[in-house]
Amino acid sequence: MTTILQVTGLTKRIHKKIVLKDITFSIGKGEIVGLVGPNGAGKTTIMKSILNLTPSNKGDIFIEGERTSYHHHSNFNEIGALIENPSLYPYLTGLDHLKMYSFENKIDTNTQKILDSLEMNSFITKKVKNYSLGMKQKLGICIALINNPKLVILDEPMNGLDPKSNVNLRNLIIELSKTGISFLISSHILSELEKLITQVIVINQGEIVTKTSLKELREVGNNYLTLKTSDNFLCSKLLSNAGLKNNVLNNGERIQALIDSPNSINDICKIIFKNNIDIIDMDRLSNDLETSLLRLID
Ligand SMILES: Nc1ncnc2c1ncn2[C@@H]1O[C@H](COP(=O)(O)OP(=O)(O)OP(=O)(O)O)[C@@H](O)[C@H]1O
Numbered sequence: 001m002t003t004i005l006q007v008t009g010l011t012k013r014i015h016k017k018i019v020l021k022d023i024t025f026s027i028g029k030g031e032i033v034g035l036v037g038p039n040g041a042g043k044t045t046i047m048k049s050i051l052n053l054t055p056s057n058k059g060d061i062f063i064e065g066e067r068t069s070y071h072h073h074s075n076f077n078e079i080g081a082l083i084e085n086p087s088l089y090p091y092l093t094g095l096d097h098l099k100m101y102s103f104e105n106k107i108d109t110n111t112q113k114i115l116d117s118l119e120m121n122s123f124i125t126k127k128v129k130n131y132s133l134g135m136k137q138k139l140g141i142c143i144a145l146i147n148n149p150k151l152v153i154l155d156e157p158m159n160g161l162d163p164k165s166n167v168n169l170r171n172l173i174i175e176l177s178k179t180g181i182s183f184l185i186s187s188h189i190l191s192e193l194e195k196l197i198t199q200v201i202v203i204n205q206g207e208i209v210t211k212t213s214l215k216e217l218r219e220v221g222n223n224y225l226t227l228k229t230s231d232n233f234l235c236s237k238l239l240s241n242a243g244l245k246n247n248v249l250n251n252g253e254r255i256q257a258l259i260d261s262p263n264s265i266n267d268i269c270k271i272i273f274k275n276n277i278d279i280i281d282m283d284r285l286s287n288d289l290e291t292s293l294l295r296l297i298d
Contacts, residue, residue, distance in 0.1 A: 001028035003065070004151050004182045010049055010059030012206075019045050021207045023059065027151065027182045027199075032173060034197035035186040036293060042206040043186040047083055047153050050184075051076070063151065077103070080149035082157060086140025090129035094120065094139045097128070101143045114142050117172040118165065133160035141169065145176070152176075154185045158192050170196050190289045204297050217292050223259045225268060228281040235277050242271055259284070 003026045010023035020042050027033050035043045048054040050061050052070055061068050063075040088097060099105050107115075115121055118138045123131065131139070137160045144152055158166055173183055173196060187193045193200075200217055202209040210217070229235045232252050239246045239257060244267060246257040257268055272279060 001031075003027070004029050004031075004063065005050065005184070006060075006062040006065070007046070007050065008060045008062075010046065010056055010061070012045060012049060012054070012056045019206050020049065020056065020059075023203075023206075023208055025201055025208065025211050027184060029150075029182055030177050030180045031199060032177050032183045032185065032197045034193045034200040035184060035203065036188075036190065036193065036200060037203035037209075038297065041203045043203060044083065044155055045206075046203070047081070047155050047184065047186065050153060051079065051081055051083070053083065077147070078150040079153060080144035080147060080151070081153040081155075082140040082144040083153070083155045086136055086143065088128045088131075088136055088139060091127055093127055094124040094131070094135075094142075097139060097143060098124075098146060101146055103147050110148060111142070111146050114145050114172065117175075118142065118168050134162060134165060137161060138165065149181065151182045151184070154183065156187055157185060158187055158189050166192055190293065194289045202293060202296055209296055214289070217296070218289060224285045225257045225259055225265060226283045226285060227255045227257065227268075227272075227279060228253070229255065229272060230278040230280065234275070235272060238271050238275055238277075239268060242267065244268060244271070256285075 005027040007026070008024050010020050011018070012020040023046055035046065037043055045054060049056045052068065052073060055070070063078055066075050068075055092100075095107070098107055098111060102111070115124060118141065120138050120142065123135055128136065128139070137157070141154065141157055144154060157169060161169060170192070177183060185193065185197065194214055197214060199211065200214055201211045202217070227235070232248055232255050236246050236248045236255050239255070244257060244264065245260070246255055249256055257264070259265060
């Protein structure tokens with residue numbers, strides 16, 4: 001896969017505090033990467049550093065293999081970004097903003113598609129001073145996408161968007177990623193983010209905790225099988241004797257057994273069947289993204 005963004009050893013100190021420590025990651029063509037972590041973890045600082053909006057003390061940023069810096073930024077044309085709140089002019093219309101930010105000073109068919117996808121046509125000719133929070137956010141996203149960038153950096157793009165607009169934005173991002181556009185997106189709304197991203201970077205106190213696929217992140221921590229059998233107490237005892245961790249729940253209603261190896265489910269079933277116990281019901285409980293993330297950060 002072609003690498004669009006490569007960040008290596010990014011380190012930043014503000015006064016005496018280290019806010020980014022040796023941040024290294026890359027984003028491939030068409031990837032949608034989520035940047036998640038608690039407040040103050042360093043997400044916005046990473047995004048601003050990539051865009052050279054804030055200086056770093058160490059590290060390199062490469063866009064399509066070409067190093068970028070304060071003095072070498074011609075490839076910044078390939079990046080679209082929305083960091084924190086969009087900076088907008090209250091007495092200009094949304095359309096004025098789009099023409100101003102467009103390299104060709106016009107609304108082309110791609111921009112019109114974005115306006116349609118985000119349902120912006122009803123307000124785009126109105127002055128920004130009359131916009132709601134969500135309308136301003138949509139305009140900011142549209143500005144980030146307007147010049148057909150190869151990489152789009154979005155800091156909390158779902159801020160202020162209603163549920164329908166969230167779905168519209170998600171569909172648009174997925175559609176654009178299929179055309180080869182890469183995304184780096186931070187968000188605290190993990191339930192939304194997980195419908196979108198292919199990879200996730202977890203950051204805590206300025207350091208990358210992990211970069212992994214969504215599937216692997218969900219598997220962090222514990223995974224349980226819950227069982228209802230013809231004899232839960234006997235079954236639990238047999239599993240414990242075999243070294244398989246489990247508890248009996250709700251006065252003997254169900255057993256919760258830990259799946260901590262690829263063989264766990266097979267081992268549990270073998271013990272049950274070997275001892276002539278019947279399985280009445282069986283269910284697998286996995287962590288949601290939020291629980292996995294909290295475990296990882298803990
Ligand atoms: N201008 C600044 N002066 C001093 N400290 C700063 C400044 N900007 C950021 N920081 C510190 O850098 C750290 C990272 O901040 P950053 O805004 O990148 O976090 P974040 O992960 O984006 O947080 P949030 O989820 O709250 O937006 C924090 O400890 C913050 O206090």
